Amino acid sequence: MATFGLVLIGMLVWSLASVPQAGDRSTRHLLAERCIEHMGIAGYRAEPLAKVLAQATQATALCWQRVSLPDTVARGPSLPIDHDTPLDRVWFRVRHVPVASEQRAEPLMVYVPRVMGGAWQLRINGAVVADNLADWRMMWNRPIGVSVPPALVPPGQPVEISLGIVFRPEVGYGMAPMTVGPQSAVSPRLAWRLLLQDTLPQASSVVLLLMGLFFLGFWWTRRQESAHLLIALASVAWFVCNLQYLLVRPDDEWLNAWYAGIVNVSITWVMWLIYLFALRFDARRHVWVERGLAWFVAFMSLVALPVWHVSFDADSGVLFQLINVGVAASVTLLLTVLAVRGGSTELRVIVAALWLAMLAGAHDVALLAQQVSIESVYLLPYGTLLLFAAFLMALQRRYVGAIDQVETLNDQLEQRLAERQAELEAKHLRLLEVQRGQALLLERQRLMRDMHDGLGSSLMSSLVMVEQGQMDMAQVGLMLRECVDDLRLVVDSLEPIEHDLVLLLASLRHRLGRRLEAAGLSLLWQVEDIPPLPWLEPPDALHLLRFVQEVLTNVLKHAQARQVLFRVSREGQEVRILIRDDGIGLPPGCTGRGGRGLLNLQERARRLGGRLSVASGAPEGAVASSRAVGVEVCLHLPMDREQAPLAPSANIDPLW
Amino acid sequence: MSAGPFYTVGIMKTISVLIVEDDARFRAAFTSAILQARDLHLLGAAQDVGDGLDMLDAYRPDVLLVDLGLPSGSGLSLIRHAHEKLTDCDILVVSVFGDERHVLASIQAGATGYLLKDASPSALAEQIRLLRRGGSPISPVIARQLLKRLPAGVAALAEVGASEGEAVNAPPALLGLSDQESQVLRWSAQGFSYEEIAQRMAVDPLAVMSSIKRIYRKLQVHSRPQAIDEARRLGWLGE
Numbered sequence: 001m002a003t004f005g006l007v008l009i010g011m012l013v014w015s016l017a018s019v020p021q022a023g024d025r026s027t028r029h030l031l032a033e034r035c036i037e038h039m040g041i042a043g044y045r046a047e048p049l050a051k052v053l054a055q056a057t058q059a060t061a062l063c064w065q066r067v068s069l070p071d072t073v074a075r076g077p078s079l080p081i082d083h084d085t086p087l088d089r090v091w092f093r094v095r096h097v098p099v100a101s102e103q104r105a106e107p108l109m110v111y112v113p114r115v116m117g118g119a120w121q122l123r124i125n126g127a128v129v130a131d132n133l134a135d136w137r138m139m140w141n142r143p144i145g146v147s148v149p150p151a152l153v154p155p156g157q158p159v160e161i162s163l164g165i166v167f168r169p170e171v172g173y174g175m176a177p178m179t180v181g182p183q184s185a186v187s188p189r190l191a192w193r194l195l196l197q198d199t200l201p202q203a204s205s206v207v208l209l210l211m212g213l214f215f216l217g218f219w220w221t222r223r224q225e226s227a228h229l230l231i232a233l234a235s236v237a238w239f240v241c242n243l244q245y246l247l248v249r250p251d252d253e254w255l256n257a258w259y260a261g262i263v264n265v266s267i268t269w270v271m272w273l274i275y276l277f278a279l280r281f282d283a284r285r286h287v288w289v290e291r292g293l294a295w296f297v298a299f300m301s302l303v304a305l306p307v308w309h310v311s312f313d314a315d316s317g318v319l320f321q322l323i324n325v326g327v328a329a330s331v332t333l334l335l336t337v338l339a340v341r342g343g344s345t346e347l348r349v350i351v352a353a354l355w356l357a358m359l360a361g362a363h364d365v366a367l368l369a370q371q372v373s374i375e376s377v378y379l380l381p382y383g384t385l386l387l388f389a390a391f392l393m394a395l396q397r398r399y400v401g402a403i404d405q406v407e408t409l410n411d412q413l414e415q416r417l418a419e420r421q422a423e424l425e426a427k428h429l430r431l432l433e434v435q436r437g438q439a440l441l442l443e444r445q446r447l448m449r450d451m452h453d454g455l456g457s458s459l460m461s462s463l464v465m466v467e468q469g470q471m472d473m474a475q476v477g478l479m480l481r482e483c484v485d486d487l488r489l490v491v492d493s494l495e496p497i498e499h500d501l502v503l504l505l506a507s508l509r510h511r512l513g514r515r516l517e518a519a520g521l522s523l524l525w526q527v528e529d530i531p532p533l534p535w536l537e538p539p540d541a542l543h544l545l546r547f548v549q550e551v552l553t554n555v556l557k558h559a560q561a562r563q564v565l566f567r568v569s570r571e572g573q574e575v576r577i578l579i580r581d582d583g584i585g586l587p588p589g590c591t592g593r594g595g596r597g598l599l600n601l602q603e604r605a606r607r608l609g610g611r612l613s614v615a616s617g618a619p620e621g622a623v624a625s626s627r628a629v630g631v632e633v634c635l636h637l638p639m640d641r642e643q644a645p646l647a648p649s650a651n652i653d654p655l656w
Numbered sequence: 657m658s659a660g661p662f663y664t665v666g667i668m669k670t671i672s673v674l675i676v677e678d679d680a681r682f683r684a685a686f687t688s689a690i691l692q693a694r695d696l697h698l699l700g701a702a703q704d705v706g707d708g709l710d711m712l713d714a715y716r717p718d719v720l721l722v723d724l725g726l727p728s729g730s731g732l733s734l735i736r737h738a739h740e741k742l743t744d745c746d747i748l749v750v751s752v753f754g755d756e757r758h759v760l761a762s763i764q765a766g767a768t769g770y771l772l773k774d775a776s777p778s779a780l781a782e783q784i785r786l787l788r789r790g791g792s793p794i795s796p797v798i799a800r801q802l803l804k805r806l807p808a809g810v811a812a813l814a815e816v817g818a819s820e821g822e823a824v825n826a827p828p829a830l831l832g833l834s835d836q837e838s839q840v841l842r843w844s845a846q847g848f849s850y851e852e853i854a855q856r857m858a859v860d861p862l863a864v865m866s867s868i869k870r871i872y873r874k875l876q877v878h879s880r881p882q883a884i885d886e887a888r889r890l891g892w893l894g895e
Contacts, residue, residue, distance in 0.1 A: 484774060495756070495797060497797070500800070502845075502846055502847065503796055503797065503800055503845060506796035506845060506846055506847025506848075507795065507797055509796075509849075510795050510796050513849055525848055525849070525852060527846050527847060527848075529846070
């Protein structure tokens with residue numbers, strides 16, 4: 001940005017130092033003859049001005065004085081302006097002798113960078129060639145560039161060029177050096193001048209307005225960012241201020257006064273908004289400064305309004321602008337102090353740009369007051385461009401900072417999320433461990449109880465009997481075999497059978513089959529594949545195994561059967577385990593054979609979440625046997641079980 | 657126990673047996689069981705892996721009777737050694753009940769028979785004879801384990817084919833099992849006895865048990881690295 005500023009300033013200096021090198025073919029007249037006439041006509045409007053210009057000159061030889069250009073008469077700011085003061089007219093006369101190379105029939109061109117006053121008229125050898133009555137109010141910033149018709153200029157002869165300027169005596173006039181030469185040599189100077197002092201300021205004003213609208217839209221979506229509104233309003237105010245480059249002021253007195261008032265005060269508004277914006281880039285809020293600025297703006301706006309019957313216009317607003325410069329200088333000084341004392345980089349850049357812009361403004365006021373060369377260009381548009389560039393840079397840094405922050409925040413969030421996830425996983429693992437421990441404990445308790453009730457009590461009672469000599473070897477062997485069988489049931493129930501009922505029963509059959517055969521009992525095995533039963537956990541598996549074992553033991557002990565049908569089938573939402581023998585059947589009216597046998601089976605069925613049905617006698621389709629009455633035990637189990645129907649009691653299991 | 661028709665054995669040729677068992681009482685029980693059988697010939701009884709390996713190489717038995725849990729090292733290394741060095745040796749693993757997964761690992765290492773320690777002496781002799789005749793036992797749990805290694809699609813196809821009584825050209829299974837072999841596994845897993853399976857297939861019971869042995873052999877061919885992995889997982893291999 002600094003480079004941009006330097007380039008801009010360099011460009012200005014270069015342009016002021018008479019850019020085009022074609023100057024050898026044109027003549028820059030630094031000397032002229034001057035004559036001032038009092039015209040006796042009053043009114044700063046098109047009509048009286050035209051009247052003044054139309055009058056023939058009364059200049060006598062005595063009137064003409066030699067002066068050097070630029071020539072200015074500055075009367076300084078004077079308030080109020082008296083509209084009844086008669087207008088004056090000043091003539092500048094130059095005798096132009098074409099240089100040798102000007103022999104070609106090329107139109108002569110007259111160029112004056114700046115003229116200050118009311119309206120002007122150009123005469124060649126006494127003949128009126130041009131005036132600016134059409135846009136005389138734009139004269140403050142429009143260079144004079146006039147092509148002289150060749151008919152008026154005898155080739156190779158000296159030419160008398162006179163420029164008349166109407167002016168108000170209390171305001172004064174100004175005249176820059178006049179350049180005369182062939183059109184090809186002079187017009188580039190004119191073009192450059194127009195570009196620098198008119199076209200570029202207008203273009204920049206439009207560009208800044210567009211930028212302002214962009215920020216307005218930005219602010220509209222994010223109202224809390226008031227800096228965007230400030231920069232938007234500043235650009236609008238700046239555009240209003242620059243309307244004087246674009247619009248010809250109306251000739252109507254009243255309209256003109258309002259126009260001048262608005263344009264004059266708009267620069268104050270620009271200042272105000274710009275300073276508010278700049279203050280946003282300091283960490284602290286400066287309520288008093290902001291409030292003071294607001295009062296200042298309100299005061300200036302009131303004063304500038306054309307309701308006081310005291311008229312200011314652009315030319316006489318010097319005092320007005322001097323006040324602006326004074327206030328600007330003090331606020332900028334304050335900001336400088338803030339920036340130097342640990343302000344942000346943004347604020348420092350803005351302060352530097354503010355100083356440059358303020359210098360440009362001061363220069364312009366001086367130009368307005370004719371305190372610097374009249375050939376100078378108004379610099380405030382460039383200063384403002386620089387200032388807005390600084391603002392943009394500050395905002396851009398802020399955005400980038402915000403994005404960086406968001407990114408770091410995201411990173412941190414991600415990291416935190418990952419940490420939290422890891423924590424959760426660790427917690428989950430701990431929980432699983434605890435659960436596993438709990439399950440292990442429950443399982444251990446169950447096994448302990450089982451050992452105590454089953455194997456333990458069998459061994460204990462047998463031990464007592466052996467010690468008392470009540471058991472022979474065969475009985476001991478039988479008892480031990482039973483103990484081992486029971487142990488195997490427990491172990492089998494712990495096998496990872498994956499809820500497979502058929503596999504559980506198949507394992508039992510695989511083990512018991514040969515022994516049943518040895519006992520003279522043949523087994524008719526009819527099973528089909530059953531889907532896994534989700535509820536079939538080791539405790540249930542053990543119940544089931546004991547259920548089957550008990551039934552088979554009963555058959556062996558009491559039924560006198562030859563064959564046992566073992567069928568596993570699925571009926572809808574039910575699994576049926578049917579065990580039917582071809583033995584002697586239940587005694588009539590008997591609810592339980594072998595003591596509490598049936599009751600035990602019913603209890604086991606209940607614990608498994610199923611029910612038991614027992615039938616005696618030979619139903620149709622029973623195992624083919626002529627003598628069979630038989631018993632049919634059927635265990636109905638659900639496919640799905642909500643929960644364990646009865647938690648195993650902590651008391652001693654009544655079954656074992 | 658009354659011997660079924662497929663248990664009858666000719667006594668023309670004796671079967672030489674080597675025992676490796678660390679528990680003295682079981683060793684004695686096994687020894688006496690073999691000495692009682694006239695068609696079996698005891699070569700020796702080792703207490704640990706080292707002796708077992710030496711005796712294996714020295715005696716080259718027909719049947720190796722090996723305990724699964726040896727204190728001085730894994731019985732698995734002994735099984736693998738016998739399986740690789742003595743191609744004609746049948747390996748019979750003796751286990752306590754409840755560790756059929758371990759039995760599966762030893763089958764993968766080369767064993768083709770297994771027996772529970774509480775089996776009667778006659779059951780031990782029968783098992784040895786059965787092995788020499790080319791048969792192997794299987795339990796429902798092991799059958800289920802093996803079934804799980806078959807691609808589900810092949811198993812289902814085989815089921816359909818079997819139920820309709822016609823041969824199915826199933827794609828080669830993971831273990832390269834035939835339809836009959838996978839059907840044997842399926843029925844075994846459901847708890848059907850060899851006789852029942854033989855009846856359903858209309859073959860000799862020994863043919864069923866032979867097909868089980870073939871299945872074991874295929875398992876050994878296909879899963880030697882898996883066997884090692886599994887043994888390691890079960891804590892069989894020291895490190």
